[in-house]
Amino acid sequence: MSVLGQGRCVLFLLGLAIVAYPQAEPWAPVAFTCGGKPFQLSVRCLPSGESFIVLFDGLKETVLGEPGGENLFPVAQVSGERFHVLWIRYHDGFAGLGLYDSGTGFSRTFPLPGMKFAGSPVLVEKDGWPSGLVFLGNDSNNDDVFFLDLARESLTNITRTSRSEKGFVAESTREGISLRTVTLWDRARYFLAPGETAFRLLGREPVGPNLPESRTRTGNAEDCRPANTYVAFGDSITYGKMRMEDLEGEIHPELAYPERMREKLAGFYGPAYPINLGVLGDSTYGGAMRVDQDLAEVKALYFLLMLGTNDCASNRFSVDSSIENLAYIIDSAAARQMRVIVSTIPPRKDSIGERPLVQQNIAQFNETTATLAADREIGFIDTYGAFMATAPPDGWKALLEDIGGNHPSPAGHLVIAGLFAGVLAGYPPLRPAGVENISEASSSTWRFRWDSGCESDLSHYRVEFGTSPRVLVHAAVTSAPWMDFKGYSSGDVYFRVQAVDLAGNQGAFTRIYSTAGSHGAPHQVKRPPADRRPPQ
Secondary structure, three states: OOOOOOOOOOOOOOOOOOOOOOOOOOOOOEEEEEOOEEEEEEEEEOOOOOEEEEEEOOOOEEEEOOOOOEEEEEEEEEEOOEEEEEEEEEEOOEEEEEEEEOOOOEEEEEEOOOOOEEOOOEEEEEOOEEEEEEEEEEOOOOOEEEEEEOOOOEEEEOOOOOOOOOEEEEEEEOOEEEEEEEOOOEEEEEEEOOOOOOOEEEEEEEOOOOOOOOOEOOOOOOOOHHHHEEEEEEOHHHHOEOOOOOOOOOEOHHHOHHHHHHHHHHHHOOOOEEEEEEOOOOOHHHHHHHHHHHHOOOOOOEEEEEOOHHHHHHOOOOHHHHHHHHHHHHHHHHHOOOEEEEEOOOOOOOOHHHOHHHHHHHHHHHHHHHHHHHHHOOEEEOHHHHHHOOOOOOHHHHHEOOOOOOOEOHHHHHHHHHHHHHHHHHOOOOOOOOOEEOOOOOOOOEEEEOOOOOOOOEEEEEEEEEOEOOEOOEEEEEOOOEEEEOOOOOOOOEEEEEEEEOOOOEOOOOOOEEOOOHHHOOOOOOOOOOOOOOEO
């Protein structure tokens, strides 16, 4: 027995009818040609939760995989007149690999004890014969690249990094097996020479764009629109794909949550402006790859993030790796001083959403998203929880599209819009900026002004002041962006200002200012963190 356990060395067959079973994306049939003959691979799902790989050659079906688990995500590799089918098997919470050889007509499965995720493998050959399988796997809290040596039935973690590898390219030559890998932050090259048992690291280089310097307003009277603008970043849900029986076409951004938020916010916040950065079919990795470029010219204070539905069904990455991508996106927006609000992903009522693996991925993804939001101290909404709490047990299904079922319906988008709008409006106003003395030299009254706040829900300003910077015993409220201090001609006045919105949320105070100095020039007496201002 090897460390992997004894693999199954005979083909498992079921007597099934010769019919086509088209799978909805991303579980669509895989078509390929070998020796001039067409073939098709598909996944057959049973009510028990089990699933099998079906190989169809135009005349008969061959069913691959072992019972008692989910055999999913088939791929085919063609080499001359021969082909191999490779797939992933999930059983009892752990992953395994399947391999079918058309030359022998036999299949094998390889259990991967302790591995909670395995991505689609690549078969490498030596002298025309299968040598090993290279694949992404997760036996810790991130995805590494593994090598399964078919001759020795030994498993090796090639990369063993603290960050998740997002992809790889493997190539087998007479000189050995070369491997190139990539993370969000770097690329690496590895090599396995004949006779060696371990891959050698040949080099590593950084990748990824540098973050541009944040653009903040100067304190002058400028366009206030950016402070009331929100970016909606996501996939087809954000973009507005919905398949409804009473709607013509599938794309309706006017009914999607970014646009519907304007209606919600109008009632208790005021004018607000969406920027829809949803991309059809996007993954968290795709989002991480485009976020810096997409935000390069954006002028917005808020960043709304709902992304991950496609990850949970595609098996490209483990949930750990997807959350790493999500964290990268969040950090990129936060580096631009944007206020981030992240959402869980909604449930799905299509056939893919019924699969145990997909349900498990969604649950884990949403739970970890909530933890990530708490760790980053950012805004959070629970779309999944809100959907499931709607008219139980089945009311949530009306919040999803009529056809398919993996996108929200117009009613579902209204729910999401309300959740996002509530958190956005709950943020306190920005700290007032541009405090300056505008008193006349001959006046006995000190007058100070500051830049008008930009938020649509701004109500007034609260000023705390006194004769000592340590005891600001007085308070005043003003709707104007200025304040007069009278009766202090014989001494200094110390004060600070904060903005308050219509809901009573109080923003951060400015630093403490003083009338000390010639003609009351302001004097900084302590240095708190820099004022937070809306991006430009």
